[in-house]
Amino acid sequence: MxxxxxxxxxxxxxxxxxxxxxxxxxxxxxxxxxYSAHWPGTILLFAIAIRQRRTT
Known part of the structure; x- marks a missing residue:
């Protein structure tokens, strides 16, 4: 889980x-x-960017 x-x-x-x-x-x-409708897309885009930058 x-x-x-x-x-x-x-x-x-x-x-x-x-x-x-x-x-x-x-x-x-x-x-x-x-205003808050933009948050989900931003969260998902940042998650993608962070995961692409990981070396492990």
Whole structure:
């Protein structure tokens, strides 16, 4: 279980951020929803960049 979480933590975190953004949208806070909608993509892009830079 630990290895799965360590491998997939960026996807899990991005999904939680997506739910956070959707929650803001449902509550009618559109500016906040648009701001936080960029977080999942940024998290996933940084995870890809970090994993490509690893030498191990």
């Amino acid at each position: 630990k290895s799965i979480i360590l491998k997939w933590y960026p996807v899990i975190l991005a999904f939680l951020c997506l739910l956070y953004s959707v929650g803001y949208g449902i509550l009618g806070m559109t500016a906040e929803a648009q």
